[in-house]
Every structure is written in structure tokens, then in C-alpha cells.
Amino acid sequence: xxxxxxxxxxxxxxxxxxxxxxxxxxxxxxxxxxxxxxxxxxxxxxxxxxxxxxxxxxxxxxxxxxxxxxxxxxxxxxxxxxxxxxxxxxxxxxxxxxxxxxxxxxxxxxxxxxxxxxxxxxxxxxxxxxxxxxxxxxxxxxxxxxxxxxxxxxxxxxxxxxxxxxxxxxxxxxxxxxxxxxxxxxxxxxxxxxxxxxxxxxxxxxxxxxxxxxxxxxxxxxxxxxxxxxxxxxxxxxxxxxxxxxxxxxxxxxxxxxxxxxxxxxxxxxxxxxxxxxxxxxxxxxxxxxxxxxxxxxxxxxxxxxxxxxxxxxx
Amino acid sequence: xxxxxxxxxxxxxxxxxxxxxxxxxxxxxxxxxxxxxxxxxxxxxxxxxxxxxxxxxxxxxxxxxxxxxxxxxxxxxxxxxxxxxxxxxxxxxxxxxxxxxxxxxxxxxxxxxxxxxxxxxxxxxxxxxxxxxxxxxxxxxxxxxxxxxxxxxxxxxxxxxxxxxxxxxxxxxxxxxxxxxxxxxxxxxxxxxxxxxxxxxxxxxxxxxxxxxxxxxxxxxxxxxxxxxxxxxxxxxxxxxxxxxxxxxxxxxxxxxxxxxxxxxxxxxxxxxxxxxxxxxxxxxxxxxxxxxxxxxxxxxxxxxxxxxxxxxxxxxxxxxxxxxxxxxxxxxxxxxxxxxxxxxxxxxxxxxxxxxxxxxxxxxxxxxxxxxxxxxxxxxxxxxxxxxxxxxxxxxxxxxxxxxxxxxxxxxxxxxxxxxxxxxxxxxxxxxxxxxxxxxxxxxxxxxxxxxxxxxxxxxxxxxxxxxxxxxxxxxxxxxxxxxxxxxxxxxxxxxxxxxxxxxxxxxxxxxxxxxxxxxxxxxxxxxxxxxxxxxxxxxxxxxxxxxxxxxxxxxxxxxxxxxxxxxxxxxxxxxxxxxxxxxxxxxxxxxxxxxxxxxxxxxxxxxxxxxxxxxxxxxxxxxxx
Numbered sequence: 005x006x007x008x009x010x011x012x013x014x015x016x017x018x019x020x021x022x023x024x025x026x027x028x029x030x031x032x033x034x035x036x037x038x039x040x041x042x043x044x045x046x047x048x049x050x051x052x053x054x055x056x057x058x059x060x061x062x063x064x065x066x067x068x069x070x071x072x073x074x075x076x077x078x079x080x081x082x083x084x085x086x087x088x089x090x091x092x093x094x095x096x097x098x099x100x101x102x103x104x105x106x107x108x109x110x111x112x113x114x115x116x117x118x119x120x121x122x123x124x125x126x127x128x129x130x131x132x133x134x135x136x137x138x139x140x141x142x143x144x145x146x147x148x149x150x151x152x153x154x155x156x157x158x159x160x161x162x163x164x165x166x167x168x169x170x171x172x173x174x175x176x177x178x179x180x181x182x183x184x185x186x187x188x189x190x191x192x193x194x195x196x197x198x199x200x201x202x203x204x205x206x207x208x209x210x211x212x213x214x215x216x217x218x219x220x221x222x223x224x225x226x227x228x229x230x231x232x233x234x235x236x237x238x239x240x241x242x243x244x245x246x247x248x249x250x251x252x253x254x255x256x257x258x259x260x261x262x263x264x265x266x267x268x269x270x271x272x273x274x275x276x277x278x279x280x281x282x283x284x285x286x287x288x289x290x291x292x293x294x295x296x297x298x299x300x301x302x303x304x305x306x307x308x309x310x311x312x313x314x315x316x317x318x319x
Numbered sequence: 320x321x322x323x324x325x326x327x328x329x330x331x332x333x334x335x336x337x338x339x340x341x342x343x344x345x346x347x348x349x350x351x352x353x354x355x356x357x358x359x360x361x362x363x364x365x366x367x368x369x370x371x372x373x374x375x376x377x378x379x380x381x382x383x384x385x386x387x388x389x390x391x392x393x394x395x396x397x398x399x400x401x402x403x404x405x406x407x408x409x410x411x412x413x414x415x416x417x418x419x420x421x422x423x424x425x426x427x428x429x430x431x432x433x434x435x436x437x438x439x440x441x442x443x444x445x446x447x448x449x450x451x452x453x454x455x456x457x458x459x460x461x462x463x464x465x466x467x468x469x470x471x472x473x474x475x476x477x478x479x480x481x482x483x484x485x486x487x488x489x490x491x492x493x494x495x496x497x498x499x500x501x502x503x504x505x506x507x508x509x510x511x512x513x514x515x516x517x518x519x520x521x522x523x524x525x526x527x528x529x530x531x532x533x534x535x536x537x538x539x540x541x542x543x544x545x546x547x548x549x550x551x552x553x554x555x556x557x558x559x560x561x562x563x564x565x566x567x568x569x570x571x572x573x574x575x576x577x578x579x580x581x582x583x584x585x586x587x588x589x590x591x592x593x594x595x596x597x598x599x600x601x602x603x604x605x606x607x608x609x610x611x612x613x614x615x616x617x618x619x620x621x622x623x624x625x626x627x628x629x630x631x632x633x634x635x636x637x638x639x640x641x642x643x644x645x646x647x648x649x650x651x652x653x654x655x656x657x658x659x660x661x662x663x664x665x666x667x668x669x670x671x672x673x674x675x676x677x678x679x680x681x682x683x684x685x686x687x688x689x690x691x692x693x694x695x696x697x698x699x700x701x702x703x704x705x706x707x708x709x710x711x712x713x714x715x716x717x718x719x720x721x722x723x724x725x726x727x728x729x730x731x732x733x734x735x736x737x738x739x740x741x742x743x744x745x746x747x748x749x750x751x752x753x754x755x756x757x758x759x760x761x762x763x764x765x766x767x768x769x770x771x772x773x774x775x776x777x778x779x780x781x782x783x784x785x786x787x788x789x790x791x792x793x794x795x796x797x798x799x800x801x802x803x804x805x806x807x808x809x810x811x812x813x814x815x816x817x818x819x820x821x822x823x824x825x826x827x828x829x830x831x832x833x834x835x836x837x838x839x840x841x842x843x844x845x846x847x848x849x850x851x852x853x854x855x856x857x858x859x860x861x862x863x864x865x866x867x868x869x870x871x872x873x874x875x876x877x878x879x880x881x882x883x884x885x886x887x888x889x890x891x892x893x894x895x896x897x898x899x900x901x902x903x904x905x906x907x908x909x910x911x912x913x914x915x916x917x918x919x920x921x922x923x924x925x926x927x928x929x930x931x932x933x934x935x936x937x938x939x940x941x942x943x944x945x946x
Contacts, residue, residue, distance in 0.1 A: 022436035026445075033452045128601050141584075145577035147528055149535050150551060150569035157562050168559075214601035215677070217720040224675055224715075225735045225786065226708035229604040229700070239725055258443035262532055266555070276444075277536050280451045288451040292444050299441055314725060315770050 008311055012304045023296045024076070028069050031289050081290035086282045091290035095272060099294070101171055102271030104183070106253075106260045108191040113198035113256065114249055118238075120199070121206025121245075125214065126233045136203065143200035148259045152193040152266035159189060169268040190267040194259050198252045205248045209241040216240070243314050250306035254299060333585020339578035347395040356385035358392045359543040367561045380550075380564045381557050389545060390567055396546040398575070400461055400539075401527030407465035408526070409519045412472025417511060419473065420480025421503055431477065437470040446529070450538045457546075460539035464529045472518060479514045483507055520586060524579035531572055547572050604704075605674035606630075608683045608697035617689040621648035622826050623672070623711070623794050628686035628696075630664075630671045633679070639898045641667040643850035644686065646924070647828075649794065654820060654827040656841030656858065658834065658873070660894055664850035665830045669796045671696075673707050691793075709739045712787035716799040718779035722771040728755075728782045729767035735789040754785040758815050777808035784815060794826045801836065813840055834877050838862055846870045849895050849905035852924060856931030866927060866938040869906045904935070912937050 039055040040047060047055075056062045063071075075082070081091035124136040160168040166189045172178050173186075213219065214237050222236045223229075261273030268274075272291055279287040311317045346353075356375075362383030370378045370386075377386040419430040437445065449463035483489065484507065492502045533539040534548030545553070547568045554564035617624040630642040642664045649655045657665045670676045672688050674696075687694045695706065715721040723731055732751035736742060742750075748767070755763035758781040771779055780800060787795050797816065801809040817840055820827055829841055837844050837858055845855040846867065854867040865871040872890045892909040895901060903918035904910070910917070917936055924934040 019436060019439050022432070023439055026436060026440075027448055030445075030448045030452050033449075125601060141577065141580060145524075145580050146573050147531065147535075147569070147576070149532065150565075150572060153551075153555065153558055153565050153569065157558060157565075161559050211601045217715065217717070218723045220602070220675055220677075221713075221715060221721045221783075221786075222723065223604065224673065224707055224713040225789075226704050226706070226738045227734060228704060228738065232604070236723055240723070243725070254441035257441040261443050261447070262535065265536060273443075276447050276451075277538070280447060280455065280538060283454075285451065288448065292440075292448045296440050296444055300439055303439075316724065316772055 005308075005311070009304075009308055012307055016300050016304055019300055020297055023300070024073055024293060025069070027289060027293050027296070028072060031285065032065060034285065076290075076293065081294070082286035084279070084284050084287040086279065086284040086287070091287050092294075094275065094287065095291050095294050098270060098272040098275045099298075101269060102257075102260055102264070102273060104171075104187065105190055105194065105263065105269055105271060106256050108187060109194040109198070109260075110249075110253055110256050112191060113195040113202055113252065116195070117199040117202025117252075118206045118245060120203040122210055122233060122238055122241075124203065124207045125210035125237075128211065140200040140203045143196045144204075146196070147262075148193055148197055149262040149266050151196060152190065152263055155189050155193055156266070169266075171270055190263045190269055193266070194256060194263045197259060198256050201255070202245070202248060202252055206241065206245050209244045210237055212244075213237045213240045239313075243310070246306060246310045246313065250303050253302055253306075257295065257299060330585040330588060332581050333588070336578045336581025336583075336585065339574060340582060343394065343575060343578070344398065346391065347398050350391045350395050353391065355388040355391060358384060358388040358545070360384065367557070367564070370563050370567075377567050378563055380554065381561075386564065386567050389550060390547075390571060393545050393547045393550050393568060394571055394575070396540065396544070397527055397531055397548065397572070400457070400464075400530040400546060401523055404461055404464040404468070404526040404530060405519050405523040407461075408468035408522070409472050409515055411465070412469040413476045413511065413515050415469065415473040416476030416478075417480050417503060417507060420477040421484050421499070421507060423481070423484065427477070430473070434470045434473045438474075442467045442529075443532075446533065447538075450533065455538040455541065457534075457540040457544065460530055460533040463533065464526055467529070468522060468526065471522065472515070475518055476511055476515060479511050480507060483510050517586065517590070520579075521583045524576045524583065527579070528572070528576055600679045602677035602679070602681075605700055606671065606676040606678040606681050606683050608674075610683070610685055610697060612685070614687045614694060614696075617648075617687070617692070617694075618646060619648045620692070621650050622691060623828075624648040624687075624689040625668070625672065626687045626689070628668060628671055628688065629684045630667050630676055630681060631684055632681050637898050639896075640900060641681075641850055641897055642671060643900070645847075645850075645852055647845055647852070647855075649826045649828055651793070651826050652820065652824045653843070654829055654841045656837040656844040657828065657830045657847060658832060658837055658844055659847035660832060662894055662897070663847040664897075665847045666798050667850075668847070669713075669798050669828060669830055672796065673711055673713070674698075674703050675707075675713070705739065708735055708787075708792070709790040710792055711794045711796065712790070712792040714780075714783050714787045714795060714797040714800045717803045718776065718783045719771060721783060722779060724771055727768050727770055728774070728779075732767070732782070732786055732789060735786050739790050750789075751785075754788055755782070757788065757819075758782075758785045759811075760785070776804055777811065780804060780808075780812055781815065784812070784819075788819065788823075791823065792825070794828065796828045796830070798830045799832070800829075802831070802833075809836070816840065834862065834874055846873065849900060850897055851905065851934065852932075853906065853934045854932065855924075860931060864940050866931065866933040866940055867906075867935045868910050868912055868937075868939060871939050 039052040079092060081095070083089070084091050084094055087094055120136050120140065124133045127133045156168055159165045167173070167186050171183070171186050173182060176182070218240075219232060219237060222232045227236070260271060261277065263269065264271045264273040265277060272295060276288055276291050279291065362379065364383065365375075365379055366381055366383040368375050368379040368383075370376070372378055375385050375387065377390060380386055380389065415430060415434070419427040446463040446467045449466055450459055453459035453462065489502060489506050492506050497505075530539060531546060531548030531551070534546050535552040537549070537552055540546045540549045542549070542553075550568035551565060551572070554568065558565050615626040618626055625645060625647040628642055628645045629640070632639040632641055645664070645668050647655065647657070647668070657668065659665045667676055667681070671683055674683075676683070683696055686696065688696050690706065690711065695703065722728065729748065729751050732754060733744065733747040736747045736750055752763045752767055755766060760766050760778060760781050766774070766778070771782070774782070783800065801812050804812065813836065816827065819825060829837070831837060841858045843856065844858045844861050845852050846861070846869065847853070848869050854861060854865065854870045861870060862874060865874055876890065890909055895905050895908065901907065901918060903920055904913065904922045907913040907917040914937070922934050922936055924932050926932050927938070
């Protein structure tokens with residue numbers, strides 16, 4: 005298994021390099037002078053020239069890429085001009101908040117989505133199946149940002165169950181309970197779409213498995229139906245559900261951008277949008293590379309989980 | 320195409336989606352002609368008018384602009400953006416996919432590596448990076464959303480193209496001297512186009528959502544122009560004081576996307592042939608029972624007595640009578656063979672006993688199965704479950720498919736034991752090892768931790784037998800247990816079964832299509848044809864002097880060792896389709912002795928002599944009719 009993990013980690017290197025090339029090329033599309041873009045339109049010509057020299061921006065595309073890559077590998081993602089601090093520091097600060105939000109949502113949508121899919125499949129065409137199918141359809145059709153706004157309106161303003169926004173209160177303690185109070189609504193709003201997608205795919209994966217011969221064998225043995233569904237069928241269906249979870253993690257991470265805006269959550273998503281609006285190019289560049297790299301790592305974890313679950317995969 | 324539309328129309332939800340989308344698109348198209356207020360004219364004294372106000376049906380926004388007008392123009396813009404993004408993404412992505420799939424080799428490898436890289440991004444990161452580079456704005460958001468979806472099309476279309484690029488007509492075109500570009504345009508593209516259109520229709524909802532999302536973040540359409548997303552984004556600051564300004568555009572996005580999703584699901588279902596046949600249904604824990612009329616009494620006091628059993632499959636409006644009134648019984652310590660061609664109903668008969676026929680589509684419509692004197696057809700689930708595996712156990716064909724692929728064989732054995740008995744894991748494990756030994760698996764102590772895929776076919780089938788024996792059942796129903804195995808392994812398995820039967824006094828029902836196997840193992844044999852028993856009797860007698868022409872032909876099909884070369888008499892024709900059974904003898908069409916009388920009315924199974932029965936008016940050996 006260690007060998008397999010090592011192999012997967014090695015295979016991530018070209019992907020990470022590819023990501024850096026893509027981000028670099030996109031940023032190279034910026035019309036006009038990169039230094040002007042970095043410093044903003046009010047920069048003096050002297051500053052622009054100096055920055056161009058400092059960053060090696062006066063050189064060709066290829067040397068520039070390697071300078072940038074070399075700096076990143078040494079932990080230097082550049083400096084945010086709008087915040088006047090190193091990009092990496094800012095990204096790391098914000099990433100924790102996103103991780104809490106997206107992580108909670110991901111766990112929530114995985115568990116709820118799979119459970120809903122399993123129940124839906126086990127009760128195919130029954131009332132529970134129809135109810136779940138309808139809720140799922142609603143869930144995957146509602147834009148998460150609109151859902152978040154409606155939740156604020158109902159659960160924060162009308163019912164006053166949860167705080168309207170933010171991660172921490174301005175005054176007062178910062179403990180787990182307070183965090184959960186603030187986390188509940190954004191995490192749910194973020195989880196809804198992914199829950200729906202996972203439920204759908206889990207349902208069809210289960211239906212596929214339930215028709216297999218080994219399910220009949222389990223029943224012929226006298227195994228209780230509950231166990232047939234939740235052990236035999238789900239275990240086999242997980243093999244096709246796990247990769248979906250990996251893909252959905254990307255969607256949860258993407259949706260976090262909207263949710264962070266709606267709930268004023270101090271995460272990387274909001275940081276990126278603010279940075280784009282302020283034309284803080286280096287912050288965008290660094291943030292995108294960092295998150296994409298984390299996502300690649302997460303997908304390796306998914307692959308490893310898959311290998312642990314399915315002994316037929318050669319490790 | 321017409322069939323497809325009809326199917327779509329039958330799906331009421333899809334139809335509702337189609338109507339909703341149709342109405343919205345229509346309204347969006349005629350928006351410039353409608354008597355609406357100018358969407359961009361501000362009127363700050365009349366800001367935040369509530370819905371149903373004078374002159375503003377949906378109220379006004381934070382600048383006093385008419386919300387209804389802005390909604391209509393915003394919808395128009397959002398739809399156009401989503402559609403444009405879908406078309407751009409589909410065109411570029413499909414072009415890439417076709418090139419990669421058509422040329423293959425290094426081109427394919429290089430392109431798909433790039434596509435994989437793009438897919439390694441959570442989609443919004445890529446979109447944000449593109450917008451960051453190009454700057455916020457409607458067109459740039461459009462480009463970003465289209466670019467993000469290019470990999471999706473490239474990958475899907477490549478897959479389809481690879482399938483087509485190796486078809487005969489493409490080879491033919493190549494041999495005819497057509498150039499690659501011509502082949503792609505005239506042969507490949509027309510075949511890929513439907514897939515592109517379907518992929519587009521399923522993603523257009525996504526694109527609308529994504530462009531609206533970017534606008535919501537302030538990165539898409541810039542004021543005063545507004546699509547639904549930016550309307551929602553602008554209304555956000557007034558969410559608490561004036562929620563209607565947020566609800567109006569938000570609800571519109573929801574309705575549009577939901578309509579598209581409903582329609583998309585309908586299209587997908589209409590195109591999925593498995594859904595039509597009902598093959599996507601999951602079988603229930605026990606076969607559905609719909610018995611009408613009186614339950615027949617057991618004809619014998621045997622351990623297991625099947626009386627007048629009827630099982631049918633209902634697929635859409637068709638009914639397949641798989642088992643049409645079967646009587647069978649098996650005594651303790653006896654081995655009964657059931658023989659017949661594929662589709663003769665022998666497996667369905669066996670599976671009906673414990674309610675294991677997949678349902679839907681299977682339904683038991685009549686008859687009774689008495690086990691130890693008690694009718695178990697339609698018994699409550701818990702009753703059935705306690706009998707399954709404990710009193711009546713099954714061995715199935717093809718143990719690779721019938722054992723759970725992801726559990727160790729030991730765990731599957733232990734589970735079989737623990738399903739009926741509360742024993743500790745260690746005790747169950749010891750018993751599992753003993754079971755493996757009893758079916759002569761070498762190194763049982765280490766084999767118990769193997770996965771099914773690590774074993775040979777013969778070993779797996781032994782595991783299957785061990786599992787059936789786990790709870791010391793009274794009856795074992797073996798459904799073609801040796802069909803998938805080679806001859807030497809088959810002989811070993813048969814000898815294992817034969818020994819077990821002697822040692823434990825098991826009753827065995829052995830289903831096969833091989834008379835050789837029946838001759839080795841079975842005391843009695845029943846021959847099935849088209850869901851009915853056509854002949855039954857002691858194995859030796861039936862083999863020596865078959866009475867039913869079908870049995871005779873079946874035996875004639877078996878080559879004999881050392882018998883020299885002779886013409887093997889295959890039976891001409893095919894068994895009748897069981898949703899259109901003839902009134903008279905089902906075998907009449909293939910029988911060379913058939914006469915008009917055979918086809919006129921049903922032929923009864925009559926007792927012939929002491930122990931034999933046959934369902935034939937003109938049996939091979941003239942018999943004395945006693946019933």
C-alpha cells in the first residue's frame with residue numbers, strides 16, 4: 005500500500021506542473037504590461053520598470069515561467085499589492101476557514117447523499133423514493149447562492165436560529181459551539197447541491213448492484229434484507245460512488261466561493277473574488293495554484309481510499 | 320424520432336419541464352415587443368416598491384427600476400449567455416475530441432493529457448483565473464464558462480469518436496482515398512452530432528447557472544446591463560429589508576434550471592433502452608405473490624412438495640409464463656434432477672421455492688410449495704428468511720458472479736452461519752474452516768482469507784457448496800452448479816455432492832441441461848419444456864426408454880464415449896416464446912410425430928406405469944394409460 009501511495013504521489017508531479025503551466029499561461033493573457041496589472045493603474049513608470057526587472061518580467065515567457073516556478077517551490081508566491089503581505093501567508097490564513105466550511109459540507113453531502121441514494125434504491129418507486137427524487141431535483145436546481153440568501157432570510161432573520169453571517173462574532177468567545185452556530189447555515193447551503201448529485205448517482209449505482217447475482221446469493225443464505233442493502237449492496241456500490249465523491253469535492257470547493265460571498269465567510273473563495281475585483285493578480289495566481297494543488301492531493305487520497313476498498317485494484 | 324418524442328411526452332415531468340422552458344424562452348424572445356418599462360431608467364423616489372404596486376407588477380429595485388422589466392431582460396440575457404457558452408464549449412470541445420479520437424496515438428495522448436490537467440481544477444478556479452486575466456465583464460465571463468466546459472465535451476466526444484473511427488465505413492472511406500478532413504466532416508461528424516446535441520442539452524442548465532454565478536460575484540455583466548445573476552448580486556445588500564428584489568431573480572433561475580433538468584432527465588430516460596425494458600428495477604427481498612383461487616394441497620407428504628406452481632414475468636404489457644403449473648416433490652436423502660434447455664423454466668421453478676425470483680418482473684401467480692408440510696408461498700418475509708440457507712440452501716452457477724467480490728470467502732461463510740445462529744466470530748470461523756475442509760479445499764486454514772477472485776473456478780464452486788452446507792440444511796437446490804466448470808472439476812464437484820448426500824441425508828434438487836450429469840447423480844429426473852414438466856421418472860428408466868419425444872431427442876443429443884462417429888441429432892427449431900404459448904402441446908412445432916390432435920387442446924401429464932409420468936398423446940414407447 006505504501007508503494008501504491010508513493011506511486012500515486014509521483015504521478016501527481018506532472019499534473020501539478022501542468023496546472024502551474026496552465027495558470028501561468030492564463031495569467032500571461034493579461035493584456036498590456038504585467039507590472040502595471042500587478043501595481044495597479046496608478047503606478048509610476050519608474051516603479052513599473054523596477055518591478056519588471058525585479059520579477060524578471062522583461063524576459064521571455066519561458067524563463068519567466070521557470071523563475072516563477074522556482075520561487076513558488078521555495079515558498080515564495082509573490083506579494084499581494086492590495087494587502088501588502090506575502091501571498092502565501094494570506095492564502096494559508098484564509099485556507100483554514102475554507103477547509104472548515106468545505107470539509108464540513110463534504111462530509112455532510114457524502115453521508116446524506118449516500119444514505120438518500122441507498123434508501124431511494126431500496127424503496128424504488130415507493131413513497132420514500134419519490135419524495136427523495138423530488139427533493140433531490142429541487143436541490144440540484146437551486147443555485148447555492150440563492151439558497152443561502154433564502155436561508156439567511158428564514159433561519160437568521162425570521163426565526164433567529166442562526167447568526168446572519170461571518171465565522172466568528174465581532175465580540176465574545178471563539179469556541180467550537182460558536183463556530184458551529186456560524187457554520188451550520190453556510191455548510192448546509194453548500195452541501196445541498198452535492199448531496200443531490202451524490203444521491204442520484206448512489207441510487208443508480210445501488211440499483212445496478214442490487215441486480216447482481218451475489219445479492220441473490222446473500223438473500224438465499226438468509227441474510228437479513230437490511231444487511232443485504234447496507235452491507236452487501238452498498239459495499240459493492242461504494243466502488244463506483246467513491247470516484248464521484250472525488251469529483252464532488254471539486255464542486256463543493258467551487259460552490260464555497262459563492263457561499264463565502266453570501267455568508268461573509270473569511271475563506272479563500274472570497275479572497276479570490278476580492279482580489280480579482282482589485283486586480284490583485286499575484287494573489288489570484290498564487291491562490292489558484294495553491295487550491296488546485298490541494299485538490300490534486302485530495303484526489304490522491306480518494307484513489308487510496310478506493311484501493312483500500314477494492315482489493316481487486318493492484319496496489 | 321417520433322417514437323422518441325412520444326416516449327418523452329409520456330413522461331409527464333419531462334413534458335412539464337418542456338412547457339416551462341418553452342414559455343420562458345418564448346417570453347424572452349418577445350421581450351422587446353412587450354409593453355414593459357425601460358429596464359435601465361432609474362426612479363429613486365419610487366425605490367423598493369413592493370410587488371403588485373401601481374405600475375410595477377413585481378415592484379422596483381434599489382434604484383427604482385421596474386423589476387418585471389428587468390426580470391424579463393435579465394432572463395433574456397441569462398438564457399442567451401448560457402446558450403452561447405454551451406455552443407462555444409460544444410464546438411471547441413467536440414473539435415478537440417474528434418481530432419483526438421480520430422487520429423489516436425500520440426496526438427490523442429497529448430491532447431487528453433492536457434484535458435486531464437484542465438479537469439484537475441475545481442471548475443470555478445479556472446473560471447476565476449480566466450476572468451482575473453481578462454478582467455470582469457459579460458463577454459469575459461462567457462469565455463470563462465465556455466472554456467471551463469471544453470474538457471467535458473472533449474472527453475465525451477473523444478470516447479464516441481474512438482468507437483466510430485474503427486468502424487468499417489470509415490475504413491472504407493479511407494481506402495477510397497478520402498482525405499482525413501473529408502472523412503471527419505462527411506463520415507465522423509454526422510455520427511457524433513447527436514451525442515454532441517444531447518451533451519449540450521444536459522449542460523446548458525449548468526452553463527446558465529455558472530454564468531449567473533459569475534455575474535452574482537460581480538465578475539460577469541456590469542451595470543446597468545443585468546442578467547439574473549447580477550440582479551441577485553445587486554439585491555443582496557437589501558436582502559433583509561427588501562427580500563422581494565432578491566426572490567424575483569433567484570426564483571427565475573430556479574425555475575429555468577429546474578425546467579431544464581426535468582427535460583434533461585426525460586430525454587435521458589427516453590434514450591435509455593434499459594429503462595424501457597424495466598431492467599433497471601431492483602429485485603425485492605422476496606418474489607411478489609399474487610395467488611388467486613384455492614391453494615392446492617400437497618400431493619405427497621414429501622419433505623418438499625411443489626404443487627401446480629405458476630410463475631410469470633411481467634415486462635411492460637407483456638406476460639411471460641415461465642413456469643406453468645409444475646408439480647414436483649423430493650424426499651429426504653433423494654436426488655431429483657430437473658433437466659431442460661435454457662429458458663425451459665427449470666431455474667425459475669427452483670428459485671420460486673424460496674421466493675428468490677427477481678421481482679419485479681417476476682410474480683408467483685399460483686400453486687403451493689409445501690416444505691415439511693407447510694405452504695411457504697407468500698409466507699411473511701421473516702419466516703422465509705429463517706428458512707433460506709438454514710433449511711433450504713442454494714448453490715448457483717458461475718461462482719465468480721454469485722460470491723460477493725469484495726468480501727473474503729471466510730467472511731461470507733461466517734456470515735451464512737451467523738445469519739441463523741448466534742455464535743461467536745471465532746466459533747463461526749472454526750466451523751467455516753471445517754466446512755471448507757468438508758468440500759475438500761486444500762489448505763482450508765489459509766484459503767479462508769482469500770477473495771473469490773484469487774481462487775479458481777472449481778475452488779469457488781466448492782466455496783459455494785460449503786456456504787450452502789453452512790447451516791446443515793435439509794434440501795439443497797443446485798442450479799447448474801457445474802455448467803461453468805471443465806469436465807474434471809465437474810466430476811470432482813459431483814462426487815463431493817454425492818458423498819454429502821449420503822453422509823448427511825440431504826435432499827438435492829439438481830438442475831442441469833446435461834443428461835450425463837443426471838445419470839451420475841440423480842435418482843429421479845423431471846424433464847421440463849416451455850415451463851411444464853413433460854416427463855418424469857426414475858433416471859435409469861427415463862434414460863433407457865424415454866417416453867416423450869422431446870426427452871428422446873434430448874438424450875440423442877448427448878454424444879457417447881467410444882460410440883464412434885455418428886450424426887448427433889440436434890433438435891430443429893427453438894423452444895416457443897413463453898409469452899405466446901400454443902394451446903396444445905408446446906413441443907408440437909418441433910416434433911416429427913405431431914398431429915392435429917396435439918395442437919388442438921392442452922395435453923395432460925399422465926401417470927404411465929408405476930413411477931413414470933409423461934405429457935404426450937403419442938409417446939415413444941407405447942404405454943398403458945392408467946390415468
